[in-house]
Amino acid sequence: MxxxxxxxxxxxxxxxxxxxxxxxxxxxxxxxxxxxxxxxxxxxxxxxxxxxxxxxxxxxxxxxxxxxxxxxxxxxxxxxxxxxxxxxxxxxxxxxxxxxxxxxxxxxxxxxxxxxxxxxxxxxxxxxxxxxxxxxxxxxxxxxxxxxxxxxxxxxxxxxxxxxxxxxxxxxxxxxxxxxxxxxxxxxxxxxxxxxxxxxxxxxxxIDVEQGLFNVVGHAITRVDGEMQVKKPRARWMLTKFLRMVLKERSRFRLMERLTEQKRxxxxxxxxxxxxxxxxxxxxx
CATH class of the missing domain: 3.40.50.150 (Vaccinia Virus protein VP39)
Structure with missing residues (x-):
């Protein structure tokens, strides 16, 4: 292992x-x-x-x-x-x-x-x-x-x-x-x-500056993910599977929340x- x-x-x-x-x-x-x-x-x-x-x-x-x-x-x-x-x-x-x-x-x-x-x-x-x-x-x-x-x-x-x-x-x-x-x-x-x-x-x-930087990264990830979903579905599936292997579901949720929302x-x-x-x-x- x-x-x-x-x-x-x-x-x-x-x-x-x-x-x-x-x-x-x-x-x-x-x-x-x-x-x-x-x-x-x-x-x-x-x-x-x-x-x-x-x-x-x-x-x-x-x-x-x-x-x-x-x-x-x-x-x-x-x-x-x-x-x-x-x-x-x-x-x-x-x-x-x-x-x-x-x-x-x-x-x-x-x-x-x-x-x-x-x-x-x-x-x-x-x-x-x-x-x-x-x-x-x-x-x-x-x-x-x-x-x-x-x-x-x-x-x-x-x-x-x-x-x-x-x-x-x-x-x-x-x-x-x-x-x-x-x-x-x-x-x-x-x-x-x-x-x-x-x-x-x-x-x-x-805090606002940090959150803004995270949102920029989140926007880029969302755009790439949308493109891959349409044009590279198999590659996206493999990448998603890898992320599930290295990050627990709760960690993935918190990361995406940090990247895409503005609660902080x-x-x-x-x-x-x-x-x-x-x-x-x-x-x-």
Missing amino acids: GQKLDTRAIGLDVGLSFMRWLTGAENLHYGLWTGFDVCAQNIGAAQAAYTDKLFGYLPKGPLRILDIGGGAGETAKKLIALGHSVEIVVPSAFLASRCRENAPEAQVHECMFEDYAGQGPFDLCLFSESFQYIPYDTALTRAAELLRPGGEILIADCFRSANYQGVKRSQTVGGGHRLSAVQSHISASALTLLAEEDITEAVAPS TAEVFCHMNRYMILRLHKPEG
Whole structure:
């Protein structure tokens, strides 16, 4: 029996290749759309504005930074260019290879943050759209352990709002922990909340741009499928059979829904989520 297709790695590879072609960088994070027309040609500029916003929350450096869930290494590359020392924790072998390529000066740890065995102390633990993938109590506790006294945790991520309940999976957009639960946990911890900013409305247009790109692909697939149904029915039958072999029916349905419908919108995102920047301080003593 052949090995199972690694659709996640394939998706990341295709997504990063597309973003590199479109913007010149391998970023998959949200953009900050304030002042920009919401269209594909401005994705790179909006993502750069997001990074500038994030870096505005950095304490004075140079810093020793642990970039937790460092993506393809683009953020680490920019941090190193600013004079900071960076280590990256990333669980994906594919992304770890991209980090080593894009940020060769960074030390890359290919593991889950929960399994990270590196040594501190760090001046800053950074969670840029990675906090939602780790149990928040584990993420905050472990990060605090790795910080020097007076060090900081910087989180920029999506959180679920109070409106997120009873939503069909096909209509979900965004993600993350419940904001109220994380805020309560921070209040009860030894960490001090230095800054908190809600940038939901500024990043939400990323959802509309992404959905528009998916719809373009969906339109192309629909047109080709229509032509094949009439002119190449046997080839279409074989292609359909192959897709049924590699993708379950539910996965095929969700994919086509994503490609051909418009249920994922900026408006829905804002209703169900809050995109927050949180800056936390570890006590000196």
